[in-house]
Amino acid sequence: MEKIIIIGAGPAGLTAAYELSKLKYKVTVLEEENQVGGLSKTVSYHGNRMDLGGHRFFSKNKKVNRWWQSFLPLENKENHPENTDNVMLIQNRVSRIYYNKHFFDYPISLKMKTLRAMGWKKIIKIGCSYLKSVVHKLPENSLENFYINRFGKELYQMFFEDYTEKLWGKHPRELSADWGEQRVKGLSVLAVLKNFIIPSKEKETSLIDSFWYPKYGPGQLWEKVEASILEMGGNIIKGAKVSDIFQEHNQIKSVTYKDCKGEMQKIKGDIFLSSMPLKDLVYGMNQVPKGIQKIAHGLVYRDFVTIGICLSKWQLSNQSLIPDCWMYIQDKGVKLGRIQVFYNWSPYLIKDAKHKLWIGLEYFCDEGDAFWNLTEDECLKFAMKELHKIGIVSKNSRVLDYHREKVKKAYPSYVGTYNQLPRLIHYINRRENLYCIGRNGQHRYNNMDHSMMTAFEAVDNLTGKKKDKTSIWSVNTEREYLEESHER
Ligand SMILES: Cc1cc2nc3c(=O)[nH]c(=O)nc-3n(C[C@H](O)[C@H](O)[C@H](O)COP(=O)(O)OP(=O)(O)OC[C@H]3O[C@@H](n4cnc5c(N)ncnc54)[C@H](O)[C@@H]3O)c2cc1C
Numbered sequence: 001m002e003k004i005i006i007i008g009a010g011p012a013g014l015t016a017a018y019e020l021s022k023l024k025y026k027v028t029v030l031e032e033e034n035q036v037g038g039l040s041k042t043v044s045y046h047g048n049r050m051d052l053g054g055h056r057f058f059s060k061n062k063k064v065n066r067w068w069q070s071f072l073p074l075e076n077k078e079n080h081p082e083n084t085d086n087v088m089l090i091q092n093r094v095s096r097i098y099y100n101k102h103f104f105d106y107p108i109s110l111k112m113k114t115l116r117a118m119g120w121k122k123i124i125k126i127g128c129s130y131l132k133s134v135v136h137k138l139p140e141n142s143l144e145n146f147y148i149n150r151f152g153k154e155l156y157q158m159f160f161e162d163y164t165e166k167l168w169g170k171h172p173r174e175l176s177a178d179w180g181e182q183r184v185k186g187l188s189v190l191a192v193l194k195n196f197i198i199p200s201k202e203k204e205t206s207l208i209d210s211f212w213y214p215k216y217g218p219g220q221l222w223e224k225v226e227a228s229i230l231e232m233g234g235n236i237i238k239g240a241k242v243s244d245i246f247q248e249h250n251q252i253k254s255v256t257y258k259d260c261k262g263e264m265q266k267i268k269g270d271i272f273l274s275s276m277p278l279k280d281l282v283y284g285m286n287q288v289p290k291g292i293q294k295i296a297h298g299l300v301y302r303d304f305v306t307i308g309i310c311l312s313k314w315q316l317s318n319q320s321l322i323p324d325c326w327m328y329i330q331d332k333g334v335k336l337g338r339i340q341v342f343y344n345w346s347p348y349l350i351k352d353a354k355h356k357l358w359i360g361l362e363y364f365c366d367e368g369d370a371f372w373n374l375t376e377d378e379c380l381k382f383a384m385k386e387l388h389k390i391g392i393v394s395k396n397s398r399v400l401d402y403h404r405e406k407v408k409k410a411y412p413s414y415v416g417t418y419n420q421l422p423r424l425i426h427y428i429n430r431r432e433n434l435y436c437i438g439r440n441g442q443h444r445y446n447n448m449d450h451s452m453m454t455a456f457e458a459v460d461n462l463t464g465k466k467k468d469k470t471s472i473w474s475v476n477t478e479r480e481y482l483e484e485s486h487e488r
Contacts, residue, residue, distance in 0.1 A: 001025055004462075005255060005267060007242050008275035010038020011448045012438030014225045015067075015455035016273050021232035023463060028267065029234065030257050032241040035219070036226045038275075039410060039439070040448055042219025043308075045403040047351035048358045050308040052407055054326050054340045055218040056211035057088065059449035063456065071224045072214050081215050081348065086224070088212045089346055094323045097159055098390060099330040106159070106328055122154070129154040144172040146180035163330045166337045167364045168302055168413065176414040179445065215348050218448075240265070242276060245285045252434045255284075271462050275438035275451070277301070277409050282424070295424045298417030299443055303367045304410035307376075307383050308342075310401040311357045311393065334386040335371065338362040356400060361387070367408055376404045412443045429469045435462060442473060450476040 004020055006013045009031035017027045035041050043050040059065055072088040073079060081087050096103040102117040115123060130152030138145040143164065147156040164172045168179075214220040226236060239260030246253045254268040274281050282288055282296030325344045329336045340360035347353045361383045365371040374382065380402050387393045421443060428436055435458040439446040442454060457472040 002270035003268070004028070004271045004273065005030065005269035006273045006275070007255070007281075008032075008038060008438065008441065009036040009222075009226065009236055009238070010275055010438060010451065011040050011222065012275040012441060012451040012455045013038075013273065014222055014229065015452040016437060016459055017229045017234050017236070018225055018232075019456065019459045021229050021234040023459075027229070027234045028269070029229070029236040030240040030242050030255070030267070031236060031238045032276075034238045034260070036236065036238070037219040037222035039407065040218040040222060042217030042349075043403070043405055045308065046401055048308065048310060048401070048403075049217045049219075049342070049349040050306070050358075050360055050403065050405065051217050051219075051340065051342070051345065051349075052304070052306055052405060052410075053338075053362065054345055054360075055213075055448065056091075056093070057213060057218070057221075057448070058211040059447075061449055061453060064449040064452055067452070068212065068221065071221055071228075074212065085215060087215050088221075089215055091211055091213050091325065091345065093209045093211055093325060094344065095326050095328070096324055097163075097328045097330045098392075099158055101391065103327070104159070126152060126154040126158075128152075140177045142173045143175035143177055143180050146177040147172065159330060162332050163328055163337065166335065167411070168415075169364065169366060170415065174415070176418070178414045178418075213345050215346055217346065217349055243284050245272075245274075245281060247285060247287060247431060250430055250432055252431055271433045271435070273435045273437055273455070273458055273462075275436075275441035277412075277440035278424070278428075278436060278443045281436070281441075282428075289427075292424055292427045295417045295420045298420075300413040300416035300418070301409040301440070302411040302413050303365055303372065304407040305363045305365055305372060305379065305404065306340075306407065307361050307363075307379055307402060307404045309359055309361065309380070309383065309399055311359070312355075312398045312400050329390065331390055334389055335363055336361055336383070336386045336390070337364050339392070364411075367406075372406065376402070379404050409440050412440055412445060414445075418443070425473055429473075433462075435469065435472060437472065444476060446476050 001024065004025050004027045006017050006027055006029045009029050013029055014036060017029050020027050039052055040055050041052065043052070057068055068088065072086055075081055075087045075089055079087050081089060095106045097106045104114055104117060105111065118126070133148055133152040137149050140146050140149060147160045161172060168175055229236060240257040242255050242257045244256040252272045254266055255272070256264055256266045259265050279296050279299040282293060322341050323344065324341050326341065327339045329338060340362070342349045342358045342360060343353055350356060350358045363371060380399065384393070384399065388395055428434060436442055437454040437458050438451040446454070453475045454472050457466070457475060460466040461469055461472060
């Protein structure tokens, strides 16, 4: 049977490895890090667990849902989380926007509290600007216009403008409307009104209000998948960073990687699946025409730093007063983008949930910039100052513990040479035994389920069930989307 090499042990690589192992293929997964899960891993630090962001398990794809549940069944009366470690919690999505010293529901709702916090003057302004956007549509040639067309200028400025700029490091007028298409599919003021009047089962993508979450964070699921692959005889080599990809006559022949001892190793294979960033993949390939290299070189990413902070004192004193899973910090005066309240994802992420609060502060930045290069202590100081500035902690809040994670290429960006991707994809697809899967593997803003679905499609292709690689690249491109998202 053919030997399959899979680059990356994130959701895409592991899904492919699992599916192929089940079909008795001989798989070897090469993973740069010493842990599986990729962006969806869970970091454990002094007994507290950190999600890189917060990973909701939500999919409209039945196969994905069945797959997740086969590893971690949903909690119910028999397998209540107290009685078992292997369970998927069902959590309410509570997420608010912190703006102008008030918390607003996100997605925007029409509760009395929201209207009061806005004030009547603002509501009238919002109404007028929304009506203007209904009668006068702007050309959808930027993310700014995309938002204004759906929400009106006032709401856009309140809820999207600054946060989007923090996230991408660029003003929404410089960003492609594609990003909005992917992340706010179908959401608009009309959708909010509809949701208010008829709470429906088939809600718009950004309005879904519950999700699944593994008891010990997303990494728990991916570690279970890893164990199953190993059990079936698959090989997962960690600490293996792939650098070179050798091709001959439109076929990939081998890859080289640096192993955990720093030594270079070469591995041959018959079929290759790659979930490493498309940019790095092309950079590592031999015989790539200059034009293609240029497109790969021009792909842009946004990086991400998250710092977990364990506090003894919380200004809102009682944890139950903070219902949010996460909060968007739409406040120009601070760099902070989002706060995760890990307790509300799963109390089991925290060592001493009764007495301690464990939160994750998220900062969007570029690898190598001033924020990225702060020391861990400097980063903590910066973060605590900002938390105080927006009134979330008191000045003398005592930090009990903290841990920072730097995440490279967290967000594939739709700028740079993004528009020329079809040419690059055409080139890649002609390497007959190479399949690009996943988020950075396809340079698409894919969530876990989309990343898994690219793996399902690749497996169907290489096992002969499907004969056209376009189905792999078509995941998460349809107008009729497949998944609720909004990690933003
Ligand atoms: C802040 C944030 C919040 C998110 N929230 C959600 C959410 O709520 N729900 C959801 O479904 N999704 C969410 N996502 C998206 C989710 O993390 C990704 O869709 C998913 O992890 C992508 O899986 P992947 O396998 O394609 O890529 P990755 O997770 O990036 O995995 C790729 C793997 O390849 C490895 N690799 C890279 N280069 C090499 C190399 N040269 N050699 C060897 N190995 C290499 C990496 O180390 C990594 O382990 C979020 C993402 C972020 C950044």
